[in-house]
Amino acid sequence: MTAMQIIFLITAVVTLFAAFRTVTTPNLIHAALWLILALAGVAVFYALLNANFFAVIQVVVYIGAIAILMVFAIMLTRREMRDRGKQTSGRWWWAAILGAVFFAGVTWMIEAVALPSQPTAAVPASSIADLGKALVNPNGYVIPFEVASVLLLAALIGAVFVAWTRHNS
Amino acid sequence: MGLLSHPITLVADWLRNLFLGWGLSQGLTTVLLYLIAAIVVASLANAWVIFLIWFERKIVGRMQDRIGPNRVGPYGLLQPFADLIKIITKEIIFPDKADKPLYVIAPLLMDAAIVAIWAVIPLVPMVGMDFNVAALYTIAVGAFATLGIILAGWSSNNKFALVSAFRTVAQMISYEVPTVLALLVPVLLAGTMSLQGIVEAQHVWYIVLAPLAFVIYFIASVAEVGRTPFDLLEAESEIVAGFHIEYSGMLFATFYVGDFLHAFTIGMLGAVLFLGGWRGPGAEAYPLLGLIYLWIKAFVVYFIGVWVRGTLPRLRIDQMMNFCWKFLTPLALILLVEAAVVDRLLLGFTPWGRGLVHLAINVFIGALVIAYARAYDNRRKRERPLAAKPGQYPVAHPPQPAAAEAQSD
Numbered sequence: 001m002t003a004m005q006i007i008f009l010i011t012a013v014v015t016l017f018a019a020f021r022t023v024t025t026p027n028l029i030h031a032a033l034w035l036i037l038a039l040a041g042v043a044v045f046y047a048l049l050n051a052n053f054f055a056v057i058q059v060v061v062y063i064g065a066i067a068i069l070m071v072f073a074i075m076l077t078r079r080e081m082r083d084r085g086k087q088t089s090g091r092w093w094w095a096a097i098l099g100a101v102f103f104a105g106v107t108w109m110i111e112a113v114a115l116p117s118q119p120t121a122a123v124p125a126s127s128i129a130d131l132g133k134a135l136v137n138p139n140g141y142v143i144p145f146e147v148a149s150v151l152l153l154a155a156l157i158g159a160v161f162v163a164w165t166r167h168n169s
Numbered sequence: 170m171g172l173l174s175h176p177i178t179l180v181a182d183w184l185r186n187l188f189l190g191w192g193l194s195q196g197l198t199t200v201l202l203y204l205i206a207a208i209v210v211a212s213l214a215n216a217w218v219i220f221l222i223w224f225e226r227k228i229v230g231r232m233q234d235r236i237g238p239n240r241v242g243p244y245g246l247l248q249p250f251a252d253l254i255k256i257i258t259k260e261i262i263f264p265d266k267a268d269k270p271l272y273v274i275a276p277l278l279m280d281a282a283i284v285a286i287w288a289v290i291p292l293v294p295m296v297g298m299d300f301n302v303a304a305l306y307t308i309a310v311g312a313f314a315t316l317g318i319i320l321a322g323w324s325s326n327n328k329f330a331l332v333s334a335f336r337t338v339a340q341m342i343s344y345e346v347p348t349v350l351a352l353l354v355p356v357l358l359a360g361t362m363s364l365q366g367i368v369e370a371q372h373v374w375y376i377v378l379a380p381l382a383f384v385i386y387f388i389a390s391v392a393e394v395g396r397t398p399f400d401l402l403e404a405e406s407e408i409v410a411g412f413h414i415e416y417s418g419m420l421f422a423t424f425y426v427g428d429f430l431h432a433f434t435i436g437m438l439g440a441v442l443f444l445g446g447w448r449g450p451g452a453e454a455y456p457l458l459g460l461i462y463l464w465i466k467a468f469v470v471y472f473i474g475v476w477v478r479g480t481l482p483r484l485r486i487d488q489m490m491n492f493c494w495k496f497l498t499p500l501a502l503i504l505l506v507e508a509a510v511v512d513r514l515l516l517g518f519t520p521w522g523r524g525l526v527h528l529a530i531n532v533f534i535g536a537l538v539i540a541y542a543r544a545y546d547n548r549r550k551r552e553r554p555l556a557a558k559p560g561q562y563p564v565a566h567p568p569q570p571a572a573a574e575a576q577s578d
Contacts, residue, residue, distance in 0.1 A: 003196035029323060033271070036316065056305045064312030068338065071319055075335075128301060128362065 008048055015041030028074045036067045053128050177456075181206075211284045218429045219249045225429065225475050232479035259418040264326050267415070271324035276416065276423035279317030283431045285310040290437055291365040291446055292460050303364040304356050307438060308349055311393070314431070315341050321424070322412040333411035336401055336486070343493045344392040344399075350501035351386035354379045354508045355442045368446030373524035376443040379508060381531050381538075383443040385501050390435040391474055392489070394428065398481040399489060436471035437463070444470070500538060507534065 018037035025031050039062040046055035134140040181202060188198040223238060223246060230237025238245030263269055289303035300306060315338055322334020356362050358378055359370035367375075376383050392399040413424045440446060444466040447459030484492070511530055515523045 002194070003200040007200075033320075052300065053302050053305075056302045056309045059309040059312060060305065063316070064309060068312065068315060068319070068342070071316075072338070075319075075323065075331075 004048065008045075011041050011044045011048070015045075029071065032067060032070045032074060035070070036063055039063055039067060051127075053131065207288065210287050214284055214287050214430060214434075215280070215426055217433070218426045219253070221429045221433055221471075222249045222252075222425075225478075228472070228475050229479040232476070253422075256422045257419060261418040261420055262415070264415045266326045268324035268326070271320045273420065275317045275321035275324060276413075276420050276427065277317075278320065279314050280423050280427040280430070282310050282313035282317065283427055283434055285313070286434050286438065289364055290441060291368050292463060300363060302362045304352055304362040304367070304442075307364075308345065308352070311341075311345065314427075318412050321416070325412070325415040327415050329409050330412050330414050333414070337395060337412060340395065340399065340401065340489065341393050343490060344389045344497075347385050347493060347497040347501045348389040348393060350498065350505055351382045351389060352442065353505055354382040357505070357508050358512060364441050364446075368441060368448060371445045371448060372520040374443065374445040374448075377524045378527040379443070379504065379531065380528065381500070381535055382504050382508070383439065385497055385504070386442070387435075387439060387470065387473070389493075389497060390439070391477065392493070394431045394435060394474075396428075396432060396474065397478040398484050400483055401486055401489065432474055433467065433471050436469075436474065437467040439470040440466035496542075500534075503534065504531075507531075 015038050018034045018041060021034040022031050022038060025034060039058065043055045043058040043063075046052075046058055135145045136142055184202060184205065185198055188201055189195070193201070226248070227237040227245065238248035241247040241251045263272060286307050289300045289306055318337045318341070319334050322330045322332075322337075325331075355367055355375045358375060359367040361367060361370070395401075413421055416424060440463055445462075446466075447456075447463045449459065449462035452459035452462055507530060508527070511527060512523070515526055518526070
């Protein structure tokens with residue numbers, strides 16, 4: 001077993017355990033923090049796969065923005081953040097069935113597709129430049145990129161509109 | 170390969186051969202070497218704070234017409250050690266109903282997030298992680314510092330701590346925007362996100378090419394550290410001491426150390442991004458010389474921070490937020506566009522020619538901004554004439570004429 005594999009196994013165990021605790025812990029803040037640990041674990045996987053850019057973006061977007069926003073939302077809503085009511089609604093078993101079906105589907109898909117055991121192409125040392133060029137290349141991903149930009153702009157304007165204080169009305 | 174030219178490589182090779190000699194595998198040896206390097210860098214960075222604490226207390230003391238530490242050792246140099254021994258012997262108190270694990274993790278998380286930045290700083294030529302997204306990484310690990318502060322405020326089970334944590338996070342997230350935008354300017358000029366690459370590209374220091382970006386970066390990072398004049402998070406008069414109000418002993422010391430280390434680290438990042446990092450005469454032949462250059466430059470930026478801290482009073486929260494969103498952020502956006510467009514037009518120029526054109530445009534933008542700020546200030550003075558007459562203490566309510574006469578008698 002190489003050092004890489006040991007790191008992978010440790011990270012996998014930590015990530016899975018954190019994900020499990022996210023849905024089982026009764027305290028909402030703790031759930032958000034376990035979620036952060038799980039997301040950090042995913043970032044480590046990206047780093048192990050030599051996808052440095054995605055590892056860093058994972059931390060910036062999911063931990064730096066989304067998770068902190070979640071913590072904030074929890075802190076600002078429920079009273080004193082000490083809400084320890086029931087965690088599950090009456091229809092939790094629907095979610096359980098859906099989860100099981102989804103997991104089975106993903107497993108079947110991975111089994112069905114013949115994945116190469118070796119990387120088909122050498123991993124480039126610095127792939128950010130290629131990524132950037134692909135994003136603005138007309139033959140590449142320029143349309144999805146622009147659509148995403150417009151969507152984000154619309155979200156931004158919407159957020160400003162919702163948060164705007166109307167002095168007159 | 171002599172001891173002077175490649176000391177770190179020499180030690181690393183010796184250790185590698187030692188571990189391989191013990192029969193460890195190649196992969197395990199690499200992991201062990203990384204681990205040792207990480208521990209050494211983290212320890213040295215935290216130990217360096219001992220000196221910084223003495224330095225800052227002394228300098229701020231002098232600026233405020235005090236002597237500063239002068240009892241223990243020559244010039245009070247041993248004062249931090251005395252404080253250290255004292256704080257180690259102190260009891261760590263857990264508040265009632267505090268969330269114990271989080272209460273302990275919070276300071277560690279904050280300190281670790283700052284030390285993590287050191288992993289990508291090119292201390293000397295050719296040594297250090299040459300990480301191709303290092304500039305982005307320095308922003309990413311900052312998220313963990315923010316998280317540490319939220320955790321500290323929340324887990325203390327103290328309203329003041331929680332209010333302070335909210336303030337801090339609002340401040341850190343807001344000021345992250347101009348920091349990132351200002352940081353993008355050197356990235357754009359160098360054409361790489363690797364800090365080593367940015368240093369190597371600085372034939373002319375980027376403070377010449379982008380002086381305004383440097384100023385924005387400096388102000389925004391001081392605000393992110395939460396030092397005066399942006400120290401609303403520990404406004405003693407309102408929220409007593411901020412998010413670390415309940416902390417004592419070594420847990421408090423960890424916050425304290427993290428604060429100083431953060432201040433020096435942003436100085437170091439500023440030096441790497443704008444002041445040429447390890448660049449200097451003879452640095453490529455003798456890498457250790459590069460380390461000294463970097464240290465001096467980082468210290469200069471750090472010193473300016475201490476200077477500002479010792480000089481300026483605290484801002485109000487609305488002033489701070491307005492300054493960030495209505496001034497720094499638009500200016501940083503303009504500078505980013507300027508850097509992109511002008512640099513493209515100057516593709517064939519020599520480094521100095523390119524630098525001077527950038528400098529001229531920056532000076533022009535700076536003059537416009539100052540003129541705009543003056544006009545804004547004058548308009549405000551016309552609207553609220555009593556609020557800010559020169560030499561007069563600002564008052565919230567204009568005094569009645571009779572009262573004013575009575576005062577003038």
